[in-house]
Amino acid sequence: MTRRSAASMLALVLLTAACAPYRADRGLDRTITLSIDNRELADMRIYLVREDTRILIGTVNGFTSRIFAVPAFMLGGNAQLGLLATPFAGTDELLSPIVTIDGHQQVSWRVERASHGASILVR
Secondary structure, X not given: OOHHHHHHHHHHHHHHHHHOOOOOXXXXXXXXXXXXXXXXXXXXXXXXXXXXXXXXXXXXXXXXXXXXXXXXXXXOOOEEEEEEEEXXXXXXXXXXXXXXXXXXXXXXXXXOXXXXXXXXXXX
């Protein structure tokens, strides 16, 4: 093999490697499971709260439960977050305590005024 063909082959291999998608496991495929049990009459919007940012996760009708799968990339690394429930009608907001999430975990939150939104469990 000549130097020119060896250089061409090397350039082709490097170009192919550079164009290949980066597939290192950075945890982007992980999900956090949020289980919300709405014990209020009102339908609620559920938000994930991180620092000063609210991210709408979805809605849970009154007296029902719902499970949400949240991609871990929305949380960043080890995330401290809270959950916020706001009714469709009214101004009362219920905020969970702040919890730390760091992997394939499940967060269960019982939304009710009696406990001031404080019933949260991380598994």
